[in-house]
Each structure stands twice: as C-alpha cells, then as structure tokens.
Amino acid sequence: MTGINEPFTAVQIQLRPRMWLLSLTWLIALALLLMGLATVILGAVAFFKFRGEATPAYGDEAAHFAYGSIGTEPNSGLPYWMWKTLPSLFPEQFEGRNDYSAFGFLYAQDAAGRQRDLPIGISRRQVSGVEVVWFNCGTCHVGTWRETQDAPPHIVPGMPSNNLNLYRFVRFILDIAADERLAPDTLIPAMERQGAHFDWIDRLAWRYAVLPRVREGLIEHRARLLPLLASQPPWGPGRVDTFNPYKLLLELPPGSRVPDAEAVGTADFPAIFNQRPRKTMSLHWDGNNDSLDERNLSAAIGAGVTPKTVDHEAIERNAAWLMDLKPPPSPYRPDPSAAARGKTIYMQVCAGCHGWQGADRFVFQGDKIGKVEPIDDVRTDPNRLNSYTQQFRDWQLSAMFAGTRYQFKHFVKTNGYANVPLDGLWLRAPYLHNGSAPTLADLLLPPDQRPKRFLRGSDVLDPVRGGFQAPPCPPANTPSVFCFDTSARGNSAEGHAYGTDLPKDEKQDLLAYLLTF
Amino acid sequence: MENDPIFSPLKFRNLTVKNRVFRSNISGRFDNEDGSLTQTRINWESKFAAGGVGAIISSYVPVLMEGRIIAGYATVHRDDFIPLWAKLGEAVHSFDAKFIMQLSHSGRQMDLPGVHNQARKAPSATSKTEPLHGFLCQAMSKAEIDHTIAAFARGAWRAREAGLDGVELHSANGYLFSQFLSSGINDRTDEYGGSLENRARFLLNVIEAIRNAVGRDFHLQVKLSAVDHNNVVPWEKRGNTLEDTVAIAKWAEAAGADAIHVSQGSLFPHPLNPPGDLSLETLTTTYDAMISSGVHGMRNYLLFRYPLLRPTFHWLWFRMKKGKPIEGVNLEEARVIRKAVNIPVLCTGGFQTASFIRNAINSGALDGVSIARSLVANNDLVQQWAAGADRPEKPCTYCNRCLVSAMKNPMGCYDVSRYPSREAMIDAVMSVYRVHGQFVIPSKEVMSR
Numbered sequence: 001m002t003g004i005n006e007p008f009t010a011v012q013i014q015l016r017p018r019m020w021l022l023s024l025t026w027l028i029a030l031a032l033l034l035m036g037l038a039t040v041i042l043g044a045v046a047f048f049k050f051r052g053e054a055t056p057a058y059g060d061e062a063a064h065f066a067y068g069s070i071g072t073e074p075n076s077g078l079p080y081w082m083w084k085t086l087p088s089l090f091p092e093q094f095e096g097r098n099d100y101s102a103f104g105f106l107y108a109q110d111a112a113g114r115q116r117d118l119p120i121g122i123s124r125r126q127v128s129g130v131e132v133v134w135f136n137c138g139t140c141h142v143g144t145w146r147e148t149q150d151a152p153p154h155i156v157p158g159m160p161s162n163n164l165n166l167y168r169f170v171r172f173i174l175d176i177a178a179d180e181r182l183a184p185d186t187l188i189p190a191m192e193r194q195g196a197h198f199d200w201i202d203r204l205a206w207r208y209a210v211l212p213r214v215r216e217g218l219i220e221h222r223a224r225l226l227p228l229l230a231s232q233p234p235w236g237p238g239r240v241d242t243f244n245p246y247k248l249l250l251e252l253p254p255g256s257r258v259p260d261a262e263a264v265g266t267a268d269f270p271a272i273f274n275q276r277p278r279k280t281m282s283l284h285w286d287g288n289n290d291s292l293d294e295r296n297l298s299a300a301i302g303a304g305v306t307p308k309t310v311d312h313e314a315i316e317r318n319a320a321w322l323m324d325l326k327p328p329p330s331p332y333r334p335d336p337s338a339a340a341r342g343k344t345i346y347m348q349v350c351a352g353c354h355g356w357q358g359a360d361r362f363v364f365q366g367d368k369i370g371k372v373e374p375i376d377d378v379r380t381d382p383n384r385l386n387s388y389t390q391q392f393r394d395w396q397l398s399a400m401f402a403g404t405r406y407q408f409k410h411f412v413k414t415n416g417y418a419n420v421p422l423d424g425l426w427l428r429a430p431y432l433h434n435g436s437a438p439t440l441a442d443l444l445l446p447p448d449q450r451p452k453r454f455l456r457g458s459d460v461l462d463p464v465r466g467g468f469q470a471p472p473c474p475p476a477n478t479p480s481v482f483c484f485d486t487s488a489r490g491n492s493a494e495g496h497a498y499g500t501d502l503p504k505d506e507k508q509d510l511l512a513y514l515l516t517f
Numbered sequence: 518m519e520n521d522p523i524f525s526p527l528k529f530r531n532l533t534v535k536n537r538v539f540r541s542n543i544s545g546r547f548d549n550e551d552g553s554l555t556q557t558r559i560n561w562e563s564k565f566a567a568g569g570v571g572a573i574i575s576s577y578v579p580v581l582m583e584g585r586i587i588a589g590y591a592t593v594h595r596d597d598f599i600p601l602w603a604k605l606g607e608a609v610h611s612f613d614a615k616f617i618m619q620l621s622h623s624g625r626q627m628d629l630p631g632v633h634n635q636a637r638k639a640p641s642a643t644s645k646t647e648p649l650h651g652f653l654c655q656a657m658s659k660a661e662i663d664h665t666i667a668a669f670a671r672g673a674w675r676a677r678e679a680g681l682d683g684v685e686l687h688s689a690n691g692y693l694f695s696q697f698l699s700s701g702i703n704d705r706t707d708e709y710g711g712s713l714e715n716r717a718r719f720l721l722n723v724i725e726a727i728r729n730a731v732g733r734d735f736h737l738q739v740k741l742s743a744v745d746h747n748n749v750v751p752w753e754k755r756g757n758t759l760e761d762t763v764a765i766a767k768w769a770e771a772a773g774a775d776a777i778h779v780s781q782g783s784l785f786p787h788p789l790n791p792p793g794d795l796s797l798e799t800l801t802t803t804y805d806a807m808i809s810s811g812v813h814g815m816r817n818y819l820l821f822r823y824p825l826l827r828p829t830f831h832w833l834w835f836r837m838k839k840g841k842p843i844e845g846v847n848l849e850e851a852r853v854i855r856k857a858v859n860i861p862v863l864c865t866g867g868f869q870t871a872s873f874i875r876n877a878i879n880s881g882a883l884d885g886v887s888i889a890r891s892l893v894a895n896n897d898l899v900q901q902w903a904a905g906a907d908r909p910e911k912p913c914t915y916c917n918r919c920l921v922s923a924m925k926n927p928m929g930c931y932d933v934s935r936y937p938s939r940e941a942m943i944d945a946v947m948s949v950y951r952v953h954g955q956f957v958i959p960s961k962e963v964m965s966r
Contacts, residue, residue, distance in 0.1 A: 009635040010653045015812055 045201055050129030055311075061321040064314070065157055066108070066138040069123035071311035076221075076304030077134030078173075079214060080124055081191040082182075089181045089190055093172050103172070104163035104237055104457070106142060106155060120155070121164075130210055135303040137318045139164065140240065140269045144459040145427060145468070147331070153459055158325050159427040160238050160269035162459055162468065165482065167235035174226050177218035184211050224248045227257060232264050233488035237457035239435060241265040242284075242302055243387050250301070251395050264490040265387025268435040273424050274362065276323040281370025285433040286385045287418030288393070291410040292319065297401070298408070307401050327424025332463055334512035342513030345506050349499050353419035357517045362423035374416040380495030381434050385417060425517035429467025430456065436486050436493035440466030440514050444507050446500045450493040456484040466515050522878040523871060523902060527571065527885050529861055530775045532683050532736040534571035534615050534885070537878060538899050541865045541887035542619045542687070544576025544590060545928025547949065550631065552582065552592030554601045559608045561928070561949050565892055566612035569899030573609050574685055574778075574887060577621040577692075580672035581665065583640055584622030584693060587923070588631025593618065593672045602679035615682040617736065620672045622665060624693030625654030626784065628807055629924060640665070642696040642703045642710070642719070648750040649784060651813030662709065662719060665693070670726035673737070683736025683775070684727070688720050690742060691784035698765060699783045701747030701756030713757075717765050724772040738776035738863070739769045742790075743850030745783035746837055756783045759850055763857045770858045778863040778887060779851040786920055788837040791890055792846040792867050793915025795834060797821045799922060799931070806924040843867040843915050845877060852882035863887050869912055871902040893919055894930045911935045 007013050055069040078086075087094040095102040105119035118124065121139030124131055143162040144153035176182060181190075184207040191206075192198060198206065225245055232241065244258050244265050252258070267285050275292055282288070283295040296319050300310060346356060352366045353373065364370075375382055390413040401407045417433055430438045437443040438454045439462055454470040462469045473483035486493040499510060527534045540562075547557035562573050579585045579592045593602065602618070609616040625641040627634060628650075640661055641654035657665065673684045688694030696702045697719040703710050709718050720739070727737055745756025757765075766777045782790045800821040808814035820830040844867040851864035861884035868874055869891040877883055892898050894913035901909050918931035929946030936942040 009630075009809065010638045011635075011651075011809055011812055011814075014653055 042201075046205065049201060050205065052126040052129040055123065055125035061317070062157055065136075065318050065321060066120045066142060067118065067123055068136060068314055068317070069125040069311060070136050070300050070303065070305055070314045070318070071125075071309040072134040072136065072300070072304030073123070073125040073132040074127045074309040075306045076217075077125070077127070077132035079210060080131035080133050081194060081196040082187065082211075082214065083118075083122075083133045084194045084196075085187065085190045086176070088194065089186070090172070090176065090179075100169075103169040104161070104165045105169075106144060106153075106161075106163060108155060121161070137299070137303070137315070139303060140166070140299075141272050143238070143269075143427065146460050149460050151460075154328075156328060156427060158273045158322065158327065159271050159424065162238040162269075162429075163457065164269075165235075165237045165457070166240050167229065167232075170225070171229055173218065174222040174229070177215065177222040182211070182215060182218075187211065221249070224254070228263065232266065233485070233490065234482070235266045236435075236482040236484055238430075239266050239268050240302070241387065242267065242299075243392065246302055247392055250306075251392065251399070262387045262389055264383045266490045267384045267433045268428075268430070270420075271327070271424050271428050272322055273325050273327045274323075274364070274421070275319070275325070277364035278370065278421070281421075282372050282414070282418040284388075285417055286388055286414050287370075287372040287416070288388055288412055288414055289410045293406075294408055294410050297406060298396075298411075301400070307404075307406075312406070327427060330426040330516055331461070332426060332466070332515035334515045338509045338512035339516055340513075341506075342509035342511065345499075345502065345510045346513050349502075349510075355421045355423075357422075357425075357513070362421065362517070364421050364423075366419070368419050369421060370419060372414045372416045372418050376416075378417055378495050379497070380417060380432055381436065381490055381492035383490040383492075384433055385414070388413065422514075422517050425514060426461075426466065429462075430470065430484070431467065432493070432496055434491060435484070436491055437496075438465075438467055438470030438484075440511055441507075442467075443496070444499050444502070444511065447494045447497055450486070452487065452493075453483055453485050456482045463515075466511060522875055523899075527861060529683075529736055529738075531734050532615060532775070535613060536569075536571040536899065537874070537885040538570045539617075539863060539885055539887040540565040540570045540573045540892055541889040542574045542576045542685075543889035543893065543928065545923060545926075545949070546587060546589030547927070548589055548591035550588055552579070552585075552590075552594060553598055554591035554605060557950055558591055559605050560951060562605060562616070563608045563612065564896045564949070566609045566614035566616075568892065568896040569903065570614055570888075570892065571885070572615035572617055572682070574617045575619050577687060578618050578672070580620050580622060580668040582633045583637075584624070584665075584668075585631060585634060586621070586623040586627055586692070587629045588633070589629075593620070593675050594668065596675060599675050599679045602676065602681060606679055606681045617683040617685050617738065618672075618676040618681050619685045619687050619740070620669055620676070621687040622669075622693035624691075624696040625652045626691045626696075627652055628810060630810060641693065642705060645702070645704060646812060647784075648753050649813065650807065650817065651811035653812065656705065659707070666719070666722050666726045669723045670730035673727040673735070674730045677731045677735050683738065684731075685738045685740055685778060686720065686723060686727075686774075687740050689740045689778075689780040690782055690787065690790060694720050694723075695742060695745075695783050698741075698761075699745050699747055699756040700761070701745055701754040701783060713761055713764060717768055720765070721768055721772045724769060724774060728773040733773070736775050737773060738778055739766070739774045740778035740780055741766060741769075741854075742781050742783060743779050743847055743854060744781060746781065746787065746789060747783040749782075749784060749788060749833065749837065751833070759853055762850075763854055766854050766858050770860050774860065776861045776863060776884075777854055777858060778865065779847050779854055779883070780865050781847050781850070786917070788834050789841060789846055790866070791915070791917060791920060792838070792841065792843040793890075793917050796916060796918050796921055797827055797830065799918050803921055803923075803925045844869055844873055848877055848882050852880070855881065855883060861885065865889070867891075867915060869898070869908060871907045890915065890917075890919060890930075893928070894932070894935065 007016050058064040058068050087098045100119050107115045107119050110116050120142050122133050123136040124133045140161050142157050143159040144155050146153050188206055225248055228244055247258060279292055282290050289295050296315055300315055353368045355364045355366050355369050375385055393411045393413050396408050396411050431443045437450055442450050453473040455473055458469045460469045524536045527537050547561055548554045565573055577586055581594050606616050625639045625647045627639045638653040638655040640657045644656040646653055676684050698716050703716050708715055741762050743762050744759050747753050747756030780790055804818050804821055808818050820826045846866040847864050851862055855862040863885045864883040865887040868886040868888050874886050891913040895909040898909055914932050916932045922931050927946055933939050933942050
C-alpha cells in the first residue's frame with residue numbers, strides 16, 4: 001500500500017527530487033535576499049549617519065587654542081553625550097554641579113554671558129558620525145588668577161592650568177570604566193534626558209557599537225594606567241606625570257609595569273608664553289629636547305593624539321600663536337627702589353641662568369639660560385629627571401612618526417634640569433619644576449626651612465610672598481583642597497638653594513624685583 | 518449572393534460544401550470523462566451549423582485516450598461511440614451543414630491529462646520536455662508509432678461508419694503530428710527523425726493507413742502549420758519553414774489528402790494562433806488548473822499572477838506579433854501553399870470581414886476560410902454576411918478570453934464588453950446546455966434584449 005502522500009502523477013514524480021532542493025534553495029535565496037536587503041539598507045543608513053569626520057573651526061587664535069581639536073578624540077575621547085551625562089550619573093564626584101568645574105576645568109562665558117557648554121581645553125570632533133570630546137593644548141596651559149578670594153578670576157591662556165586636578169579626573173574616568181551606570185540601559189536614557197535625540201538606529205548603534213567600543217577603550221586604559229596611578233602620590237592641581245602614562249599607552253607591551261626607579265615623574269604644568277626666544281633652548285623640565293615642533297608634538301601625544309589621529313595643522317596653528325604670546329604684566333607694584341636694588345642682586349646671582357625682566361619686556365639672555373643644569377648642582381627632586389630614560393628616548397626616536405617628516409630626532413637623555421626663562425613669573429606659582437615651593441619668598445628660604453605641607457590649587461595672589469596663597473594644610477583633609485606634602489615621592493622641596501643665603505634685606509629687595517616679572 | 522464567392526459551393530474530390538465558411542475546430546469540456554460525447558456537444562456544433570456555416574470541423578477528437586489534450590473532450594477511440602457521433606452528424610446535417618471530424622493526438626501537448634494520463638509521461642516524437650509548460654513526454658517506440666497509425670485509421674473508419682462527411686488530421690499547432698514534423702522538436706535518429714522526409718513519414722503513413730481503411734472516396738484533409746515559429750521560448754530552435762511545409766503539403770496530396778488547412782505555430786496556443794490579445798489577468802484565474810500538468814506550471818502561474826513579473830511573459834509572447842495582422846494572419850502562407858498543390862486550401866486566422874474573405878478567395882490565396890472565435894462571438898456570422906453585413910455589429914475583439922477560460926469554464930465568448938450585462942454574457946455561454954428543441958442562436962436572442 002502506497003502512502004497517502006506518495007506522488008502519483010508523472011509531473012509529481014519528476015518534480016519530487018527537486019522539491020526539497022527547490023524549497024531549500026528558495027528559502028535560502030529568500031533569506032539571503034532579505035538579509036542582503038536589510039544589510040544594504042542598514043549599511044546605507046549607517047553610512048550616511050556614521051560617516052561624518054569633522055571638527056568645528058575657530059577663526060580666533062585664542063578660541064582655537066581653547067576649543068580647537070588637535071586630534072586626541074578618536075583614540076582617547078569620550079562621546080559628547082556621555083561627557084554631558086557623567087555629572088548626572090556621578091554627582092558625588094562632580095560636587096553636585098552639572099559641569100566639570102569640580103576637577104578644575106575652567107568655563108568661559110559666551111557672548112550672552114552664559115557659561116559655555118564645554119570647558120576650556122576640551123575640543124569636539126565628529127568621529128565616524130559620533131561627536132567625541134577630549135583634551136587639547138588648552139587643557140594644561142590655561143590658568144586663572146584673582147586679586148582676592150571674592151574677586152572674579154582672570155583667565156590667562158599660556159599660563160599653567162593651576163586649577164586642573166588632572167590626576168583626580170583621570171582616576172575618575174578610569175574608576176567608572178566598569179561602573180554599572182555606564183551600561184547602555186542606564187546610560188542611553190540618561191543621555192536622552194540630557195538632550196540627546198536618538199532614533200532607533202542611533203540606539204542600536206550606541207548600544208552595540210559606540211558604547212561597547214568606548215567602554216572597551218576605558219577598560220584598556222584602566223588596565224594599563226591604574227596600577228601606575230595607584231602607586232603614585234596624587235599629583236594635585238596643576239601637575240602631571242608627562243612621560244610615564246605615555247610609556248604605558250604607547251611603548252610598553254600590555255601588562256608591563258614602569259620600573260620603580262622611574263615610576264614617579266610628576267611635575268607642574270609649564271607656562272608656554274614667548275616660544276620664539278626659546279627656539280634654541282633645552283625644553284621640558286629636564287631639557288630633553290631643543291625642537292619646539294617635537295616638544296609640541298610630544299605634548300600632544302601626552303594629551304591623547306596618536307600618529308594616526310594627530311591634526312598637525314591644528315597643532316602648528318597653536319604653535320605659531322604661542323611664538324609671541326606675551327604674559328600679562330605683573331599686577332604687583334613693589335617699592336621701585338627696592339626692586340632696583342633687587343635687580344642688581346638678581347643680575348649677579350640669577351640672570352645668567354634665567355634672563356631678566358627689563359622695563360617693558362623680558363630679556364632672554366644669559367650664559368646658561370635654556371641650558372641644562374646638572375642635578376648634582378641644582379639638587380632639586382630627581383624623580384622627574386629619572387622618569388625620562390635613555391631606553392624610552394631610544395624608543396621615541398625609532399618608533400614615533402617613523403618614516404614621516406615628523407619622526408623624532410631631537411630627544412636626548414640629560415642629567416639635570418633646564419634653566420628656564422622667568423617671563424610671567426607671577427603666574428607660575430608654585431615654583432620649582434615640581435611646584436614644591438609655594439611662593440617666591442619660600443623659594444628664597446633655605447630648603448630645610450621651606451613649607452613642608454601646604455595647600456595647592458588657589459588662584460588668589462599673594463602680593464607679599466609672590467605666588468598664589470598657599471596656607472599650611474589643615475589638620476584633616478578638607479574637601480576640594482589639596483594638601484601638597486613635600487615628603488611624598490617627587491615632591492621634595494630640596495635644591496635650588498641659590499640666593500637662600502642672602503641677607504634678609506637683600507632677599508626682600510630681590511623678591512621686590514622678582515614681583516615685577 | 519449568387520455571385521458572392523463566400524456563398525459559392527466548395528467542391529472537394531469527395532465532398533461538396535455549400536459555402537466557403539468552415540467552423541474551425543473549437544469546443545469545450547462538454548463531454549464525458551470516458552470520451553463519450555454528450556448532448557451538450559451536439560448543441561455546441563449545431564449552434565454553428567444553424568448559423569449558416571458550410572461545414573463544421575469538429576474540435577480536436579483523440580484517436581487514443583493517451584492522446585487527449587484536455588480530459589472532457591469527446592474521443593473516437595471506441596467503436597461503441599460510433600452511434601453517438603452518428604447522432605451528432607445527423608444534428609449538423611439537419612442544418613444543411615457538413616461535419617468533418619478532426620482526428621487528433623496530443624503527443625506531449627497535453628494540457629489537462631485527466632485520470633487516464635496523469636500518472637504517465639505522454640507519448641511523443643521526442644523525450645524532451647515541452648518548453649513552455651514543462652509537459653513531460655517519452656519518445657514513442659516503433660511499435661507505439663505503428664499502434665498509433667492504426668488508431669488513426671480506425672478513427673477515420675469510425676467517422677465514416679458514423680456517417681460523417683470527412684476527417685481532418687490535426688497535424689499543426691504542436692500536437693503529435695507537429696512533434697514529428699518539426700525540426701525544432703523532433704530529435705529522433707530513426708526513420709521518423711532527421712530529414713524532412715523522415716519527419717513527415719508518420720503523417721504520410723497515417724494518410725496511407727486511413728486510405729487503406731476508408732478507401733479513396735472519403736474526404737480527408739490535413740491541417741498544417743505553415744511556419745513553426747518554434748522559438749516562443751527563445752532558446753528553442755525555430756522549427757519548420759514555409760518551404761518545408763510546402764513540401765509536406767505536396768507529399769500529403771500525393772499520399773491521398775483532399776485538402777490542406779493552413780494554420781501557424783508549433784504549439785497551442787501560440788502568439789500567432791489564435792492571433793490577438795492574451796489576458797494574463799484571466800489566466801491568473803484559470804491557469805491554476807494547469808499548474809500540476811507540467812513542471813513549469815508554477816513558474817508560469819507566477820509570471821501571470823504578479824504584475825512585476827508580467828513584463829517578462831509579455832515580452833516573450835508578444836514579440837512575435839509585431840507587424841502581423843490579426844485577420845488573415847496566415848493568408849500569404851496559404852497563398853504560397855495553394856500555388857504548390859492541386860487540392861483546395863483552407864485557411865484559418867482571425868477572419869471576420871466578408872469583403873476581406875471575398876478578396877482572399879478572388880485573389881487565389883485560399884478556397885475557404887475556417888473560423889472559430891468570430892463564430893463563437895456571433896454564431897450567426899454567416900447569416901449576417903448573407904444579409905449584407907460586412908462585419909457583425911458586435912464583432913469578436915480577438916481578446917482570447919474564450920481561449921484562456923477553456924481550462925475551467927464552458928467554452929463561450931467571455932468579452933463582457935460585447936454584452937449588455939455580465940448576466941447576459943453568462944446566459945449566452947450557458948445556451949450551449951439547452952436541449953436541441955429549445956435551441957436558439959444565442960447571439961440573436963441575447964443581443965436583441
């Protein structure tokens with residue numbers, strides 16, 4: 001007996017072997033067609049939606065310095081909407097404010113007198129259609145000063161970023177890498193509450209591409225940097241370890257540790273006024289490079305660019321502007337006769353290394369100005385010097401921008417710290433490369449009499465001692481102040497005892513002259 | 518009318534027809550599944566006889582059950598059907614018309630195989646699957662060919678026994694004879710394939726066998742496709758030329774044929790036969806009956822059904838019609854054949870205008886015309902001509918809805934635009950079921966409402 005579903009016509013029998021094949025073929029073809037169609041449509045939409053590569057252009061040089069991108073965003077940045085949302089997700093870290101001022105980022109006002117959306121030193125760039133923000137030159141080189149605690153701050157491009165607690169900010173970003181508040185289910189609605197307008201394609205893209213990529217990057221940075229940062233004394237406001245994070249992110253293989261001997265390289269952000277006269281000088285605190293261009297590019301790498309993402313044109317525009325950027329004149333008005341006497345002393349004791357302040361301009365002259373002073377002579381804290389090693393220098397020259405006209409050629413390993421010109425001295429406090437002497441008066445004290453523990457981070461001028469107010473640390477830690485402890489590694493206030501043995505009167509005269517810088 | 522060539526008798530060797538108008542072979546599924554004919558068939562043929570045609574060429578009548586095109590058409594494969602056919606002959610004769618039985622065999626061109634044939638491949642000259650519908654087939658052996666030749670002879674004998682007036686061999690339009698004759702289809706390597714003589718052997722052997730069975734004095738005509746145009750499916754070969762068909766016609770005459778009936782095309786339907794339009798929309802409601810008949814049925818149905826796919830079929834079908842007339846589409850081919858033979862030549866192909874037919878006859882292109890669709894539309898077309906009309910008031914529009922409805926619905930004119938209403942159209946179609954006593958020419962009845 002034949003089955004009820006057995007074919008019986010000639011056509012059925014002929015078609016029977018093909019039926020399965022046909023069905024399967026059609027199903028596969030249909031599935032492939034639908035998948036292909038969906039891929040093409042989604043691909044086209046994604047192509048048009050996520051292909052943008054652009055960054056705002058600023059006609060004004062100062063605005064470009066403060067807000068223009070140098071190419072840090074693709075490799076190091078955070079999506080704009082994530083940046084906007086973090087204050088609401090981590091209010092305890094932002095001291096309840098809906099901006100980044102808790103970390104010392106500076107906000108200027110727009111033409112209408114409103115606080116600008118992004119702080120100075122944060123630029124934006126569209127990366128694959130997603131707005132991303134991160135550091136630029138202004139992050140580390142724009143600071144403020146005030147005459148009194150209640151006076152409004154004056155923002156000064158080119159001076160060290162005396163407010164910015166970069167250590168705290170970086171630790172915060174690394175700490176939240178694995179925080180559940182960055183999961184898409186929390187973050188995407190939070191971003192929408194901040195004003196992001198996402199359609200369903202955006203949501204899919206953010207959930208399955210943008211956020212995983214960002215988080216993966218954060219976790220990778222955390223794995224590389226956190227052990228180093230955790231081992232270092234907190235840097236405090238206005239300071240950075242320039243080369244050690246750079247080594248971990250670019251040079252050393254994953255899982256490496258920076259050898260202990262070089263593991264603390266924390267130093268103050270430098271002022272970057274008047275670059276033209278510095279052209280032939282040894283640059284960086286340890287004077288390891290005499291090329292402005294290489295120094296600039298290296299600093300940009302510290303900010304987050306890579307050889308692939310760097311925007312040379314934007315950096316060169318900043319460099320050109322900085323060539324002749326003058327510091328604002330000192331607001332101090334010391335006794336002119338004391339200053340005149342002090343100048344005589346300065347010219348004997350200091351000018352050979354640091355140049356001098358003329359009536360209307362700083363004079364970049366001196367036998368040893370811009371040259372490296374051996375560590376055995378200057379005797380200041382050696383940690384910053386030791387953090388830059390011959391091995392790292394050799395790697396820089398062989399690997400960075402290799403094969404391009406930007407390839408590094410000028411880095412050298414030195415054995416001391418460079419004698420820096422003192423233009424804009426009144427804005428550079430605290431003093432010495434590591435900021436261990438809070439005021440000029442303290443710098444003129446013998447090293448063992450300099451303050452051991454003092455508050456850093458104030459931008460209120462100290463018209464008597466020269467610098468920013470730096471009272472002794474309170475007994476217990478107080479929120480939003482940073483106690484600088486000279487006993488911590490890298491923070492030593494030893495060395496640079498020049499002028500410390502002058503008689504008191506002469507010291508007063510010298511201080512009066514220094515206040516005019 | 519006395520001098521009107523349309524109404525002058527046409528004398529064949531063994532048959533005289535009162536005028537030059539033949540009802541061409543057309544029918545519907547009016548008969549029984551076993552092949553016995555019904556009163557409906559008698560009604561059908563009588564309608565046209567009553568309308569004034571000189572002779573009825575029956576629709577396709579298989580000589581064997583395995584040669585049916587569509588189950589439900591009467592056959593002549595059994596002696597006990599002779600009385601039934603005799604009844605039909607009597608009915609047609611009562612209207613002073615002659616009845617010529619078209620002896621046929623589908624070969625592979627089997628539209629609706631029916632219960633007898635669905636479980637086997639159709640016998641054919643070839644084993645190549647039919648390209649348009651995908652009808653399966655098996656090349657006939659020599660013994661099967663001999664059996665089939667004998668069946669044709671026996672079928673002709675039964676027609677004569679039934680008192681009919683003659684037979685026609687349907688050796689056109691893609692059926693079994695075409696499958697042997699056509700160089701585009703016949704791929705045999707024996708004495709029935711290869712050269713034109715070999716390909717014509719089956720037809721000529723059948724004529725010889727019929728003559729042996731019925732004698733020299735029984736009318737026998739042969740329907741031929743003047744040109745095959747076998748490449749409707751573009752990758753197929755073109756098939757026989759007019760020159761080939763002229764030779765076949767002469768050989769048929771020599772073998773004992775009394776007339777040649779000229780058509781066109783090596784499959785049915787064909788873009789040039791019947792000429793005119795093709796309603797794909799109607800096919801979507803009827804072709805489903807044929808989906809399971811061939812291995813390409815579903816493909817075709819999809820081509821008909823989905824407007825996005827229709828242009829593909831439209832291009833295939835209508836590319837051959839360009840520049841061709843509908844009325845008299847085969848006229849010039851008939852003229853060539855008529856010049857080559859010494860027996861009368863009939864021609865089919867869209868005839869509907871009296872003056873056109875008169876000119877055709879007077880010009881020597883043909884001796885008579887065979888008409889199907891125009892007579893389905895106006896059963897009394899000949900009477901209208903006799904009354905002086907050149908064309909009927911509501912002529913056939915050549916829409917071919919009659920053709921594409923045949924698989925599912927009773928044969929009739931389905932061009933609703935020719936009727937006062939859809940109900941009137943259905944009335945006209947259903948008139949075929951009225952018994953003889955009630956028989957009225959439906960076009961007169963319906964159109965006069």
